[in-house]
Amino acid sequence: MAHPQKSIADMSIGEKGVICCFQDEDMSLKLLEMGCLPGTEVKMSNKTPFGGPVCIKVSGYALSLRKDEAATIMIR
Amino acid sequence: MKTYAKIALVGNPNSGKSSLFNQLTGLNQKVGNFPGVTVDKKTGICPITPTTSVQIIDLPGTYSLYPKSLDERVVMDIMANPKDKSYPDMVVVVVDAASLKRNLLLFTEIRDLGLPVILALNMLDVAKDSGINIDKSLLQKKLQVPVVAINARTGEGIADLKNTIAQHIPATKEVTNGKVHSFIDASIFAPEVVGQIKDVFGVHNDYLAIQYAHQAESLPFLSLSEKEQIEQLRQKYNFKHSLLQAKETIARYERIDELIGQAIREEQKEEKEDLSTKIDKVLLHPFWGYVVFFTVLLLMFQAIFAWASYPQDLIDGGIAALNEYLQSVLPESMLVSLLTDGLIAGIGGILIFVPQIAILFAFIAILEESGYMARVVVLMDKWMRKFGLNGKSVVPLMSGMACAVPAIMATRNIDNWKDRLITIMVTPLMSCSARIPIYTILIALVVPDTTVAGFLNLQGIALMAMYLLGFLAAIFSALLMKVILKAKGRSFLIMEVPVYKMPRWGNVGITIIEKVKAFVLEAGKIIIAISIVLWVMASYGPSDKMERAEAEIKTEKPYLTEEALANEVASRKLEYSYAGHFGKWMEPVIKPLGYDWKIGIALLTSFAAREVFVGTLSTIYSVGSDTEDTETIKERMLKETHADTGLPVYTPALAFSLLIFYAFAMQCMSTLAIVHRETKGWKWPMIQLFYMTALAYVSAFVVYNLLK
Ligand SMILES: Nc1nc2c(ncn2[C@@H]2O[C@H](COP(=O)(O)OP(=O)(O)OP(=O)(O)O)[C@@H](O)[C@H]2O)c(=O)[nH]1
Ligand SMILES: [Mg+2]
Numbered sequence A: 001m002a003h004p005q006k007s008i009a010d011m012s013i014g015e016k017g018v019i020c021c022f023q024d025e026d027m028s029l030k031l032l033e034m035g036c037l038p039g040t041e042v043k044m045s046n047k048t049p050f051g052g053p054v055c056i057k058v059s060g061y062a063l064s065l066r067k068d069e070a071a072t073i074m075i076r
Numbered sequence B: 001m002k003t004y005a006k007i008a009l010v011g012n013p014n015s016g017k018s019s020l021f022n023q024l025t026g027l028n029q030k031v032g033n034f035p036g037v038t039v040d041k042k043t044g045i046c047p048i049t050p051t052t053s054v055q056i057i058d059l060p061g062t063y064s065l066y067p068k069s070l071d072e073r074v075v076m077d078i079m080a081n082p083k084d085k086s087y088p089d090m091v092v093v094v095v096d097a098a099s100l101k102r103n104l105l106l107f108t109e110i111r112d113l114g115l116p117v118i119l120a121l122n123m124l125d126v127a128k129d130s131g132i133n134i135d136k137s138l139l140q141k142k143l144q145v146p147v148v149a150i151n152a153r154t155g156e157g158i159a160d161l162k163n164t165i166a167q168h169i170p171a172t173k174e175v176t177n178g179k180v181h182s183f184i185d186a187s188i189f190a191p192e193v194v195g196q197i198k199d200v201f202g203v204h205n206d207y208l209a210i211q212y213a214h215q216a217e218s219l220p221f222l223s224l225s226e227k228e229q230i231e232q233l234r235q236k237y238n239f240k241h242s243l244l245q246a247k248e249t250i251a252r253y254e255r256i257d258e259l260i261g262q263a264i265r266e267e268q269k270e271e272k273e274d275l276s277t278k279i280d281k282v283l284l285h286p287f288w289g290y291v292v293f294f295t296v297l298l299l300m301f302q303a304i305f306a307w308a309s310y311p312q313d314l315i316d317g318g319i320a321a322l323n324e325y326l327q328s329v330l331p332e333s334m335l336v337s338l339l340t341d342g343l344i345a346g347i348g349g350i351l352i353f354v355p356q357i358a359i360l361f362a363f364i365a366i367l368e369e370s371g372y373m374a375r376v377v378v379l380m381d382k383w384m385r386k387f388g389l390n391g392k393s394v395v396p397l398m399s400g401m402a403c404a405v406p407a408i409m410a411t412r413n414i415d416n417w418k419d420r421l422i423t424i425m426v427t428p429l430m431s432c433s434a435r436i437p438i439y440t441i442l443i444a445l446v447v448p449d450t451t452v453a454g455f456l457n458l459q460g461i462a463l464m465a466m467y468l469l470g471f472l473a474a475i476f477s478a479l480l481m482k483v484i485l486k487a488k489g490r491s492f493l494i495m496e497v498p499v500y501k502m503p504r505w506g507n508v509g510i511t512i513i514e515k516v517k518a519f520v521l522e523a524g525k526i527i528i529a530i531s532i533v534l535w536v537m538a539s540y541g542p543s544d545k546m547e548r549a550e551a552e553i554k555t556e557k558p559y560l561t562e563e564a565l566a567n568e569v570a571s572r573k574l575e576y577s578y579a580g581h582f583g584k585w586m587e588p589v590i591k592p593l594g595y596d597w598k599i600g601i602a603l604l605t606s607f608a609a610r611e612v613f614v615g616t617l618s619t620i621y622s623v624g625s626d627t628e629d630t631e632t633i634k635e636r637m638l639k640e641t642h643a644d645t646g647l648p649v650y651t652p653a654l655a656f657s658l659l660i661f662y663a664f665a666m667q668c669m670s671t672l673a674i675v676h677r678e679t680k681g682w683k684w685p686m687i688q689l690f691y692m693t694a695l696a697y698v699s700a701f702v703v704y705n706l707l708k
Helices: A025-033 B017-025 B070-079 B097-112 B124-129 B136-143 B158-168 B191-201 B206-218 B224-236 B241-260 B275-283 B288-307 B309-329 B334-351 B354-370 B372-386 B391-399 B404-413 B417-429 B433-446 B458-484 B505-539 B545-556 B562-576 B578-593 B597-605 B610-623 B633-639 B652-664 B669-679 B683-707
Strands: A016-022 A041-047 A054-058 A061-065 A073-075 B005-011 B042-047 B053-058 B090-096 B117-122 B132-134 B147-149 B264-266 B495-497
Touching (some): A041 B275, A061 B097, A061 B275, A061 B372, B005 B017, B005 B070, B005 B097, B017 B042, B017 B158, B070 B404, B090 B097, B090 B158, B097 B132, B097 B136, B117 B158, B124 B132, B136 B147, B147 B158, B191 B224, B206 B224, B206 B241, B275 B372, B288 B309, B288 B354, B288 B372, B288 B433, B288 B458, B309 B354, B334 B610, B354 B372, B354 B391, B372 B495, B404 B669, B433 B610, B433 B633, B433 B652, B458 B652, B505 B578, B505 B597, B505 B610, B562 B578, B578 B597, B610 B633, B652 B683, B669 B683
Parallel strands (some): B005 B053, B005 B090
Antiparallel strands (some): A016 A041, A054 A061, B042 B053, B132 B264
């Protein structure tokens, strides 16, 4: 499982992944609260054009976050 | 005064707290299907048994006791301070059963503060739809608090909740001193700091003590020296805020998993997408998403213009007929003239806009209730950020189309102060419902009522263009502020996107009625006061010049017919009245924009509230003419001519100049007051007033001189 190079921002629509770790401490605090815990499965559901926010499905609900925010969540 | 036991409603954003509040208290707190609707606390009384009542406190939603924005902070400020006047005797934690685990995080935090808690399990219908079943009694056993299933939307289970509150409400304000079973042991994270804070500050609860250490700077009830003391403790024991907060959150989720794993049963209907996901394939589509959004807006403006015109014509005609009738049956006197020319003319200037305002509020209510608003935030975030705003600015900007006052309150949900300030500053540039009267009347005067492209009404398009203009002014002003202000802190979007819901039509109806009522009453109060003052000022003058008006005209223009003479006399009298003097006095200032002194009077009165403009004009033109048959407002304006040249006053150049002026000018005392409150000072509202007035003046000047 040594591929923490891929982040949520790199996922394509419909793709699934499992959160492994975060790259930004401040952001991770907020994300943890929102149920994005390491080991949780996520699924990319929507992307907006020109690098706008993305929507993911996590812990049974839809969460939207900016692309640069998504890039701090690494998946395996 | 009777004191009631206090029950606070706490929970994640959009979990249904305000809906529950309304069920319990019978009040009408705003409800909407997106996170961050409630931004301040609100209280109401609820009878729980035939003999006892309790006070219910509705609070903004939050995901945890670590606040990120101003609205979330309200919750922590109350929960951390037993001396706060809203400190509850009991907390009802409202959870969204469809994402129970995430919702329970806050529940465990509240519980660990040692507060008596009831868990209200809401949105079970939504959970069921996505195949989630919850074993309520097992949950109750594991969490060791009363669990009640409710549906805050339909009212199911509310009686049950009341009973449970009645049974469990503590008789006295006992401090539970951490005796209750706590979910995690807060002291293990920083034993020394927790111990010392408990000793020094007399805090009994471990979790509250560690929260002092985490959030000392922002707790309003701690003094400066106390904050320093805590800071020293943190330094001494090397208290790592972020790390410990992360550890705590993870520990809580682990505990929640352990406890409720068995109580939740998810049907594995894998790969079957729920309805919201399917709808979002279109509404959040990189291309179609935007097409739909603009279509929705287009439809809204078409509706406001095209559909509203029928009831509007009825109201306008009805008021004219009423005036005519009154004038024919009542004896001619000053009082009757005050009633017909002053009051009814003025009030008519408000009532005829009721259909449009109702349609506008209906649209906004539907956008908010369906859950679409949150999608607009997502679609617009990238674009808004280029202009120094934030996706979340969309909510204030859109609701600013109804009224800037609640819209500015809604900015509390924006976490970043700079983004929030910019949003506050530019929201009043969005065209609010009070501008509808001016827009409608002037567009109807100068834009032909034709259909283009088969179905689009040209006047509807003109109206949309006015809104677009307001929006463009707002975002470019935001860009200007972005460049001028120095950046402070970072901003997040991270936002829950709620499932779509059918708007509750009853609620939409109530919203419309309430808003229309408020509009008519507010504007009505002002217009009645202004109409009376204005009528007096327009009917009396400083010297006996008014009496001489008739003789003057007779010598100047002896050739006039009787009717024309009477008209000229009335208008000359108005000129010599106090109001006339006033208007004349300010004429030099507004002349460059193309306005005469009569419009000047209306401008002046609308500085308090812009919706009175049309009413004022209507009163002025009505006093300033002597026609027997009363006309509608539009007819009066069309007939208005320049005294010297005889040409119509309302040329396209003047109309567009006025339109632009009203689009940009800050003419609303309530908005200035709310900006003062939200920015805690006069600096920003004053900048806003000067900026917007200057923008309005200069743009109107340019437009008038280009079109003249
Ligand atoms: N299906 C369903 N919808 C519900 C239920 N309870 C509330 N709602 C809807 O959920 C949405 C949010 O309700 P609110 O009462 O505004 O939620 P809130 O917790 O006050 O939200 P914030 O003020 O943003 O924190 C509204 O559209 C309600 O109609 C329920 O039990 N079932
Ligand atoms: Mg609410």
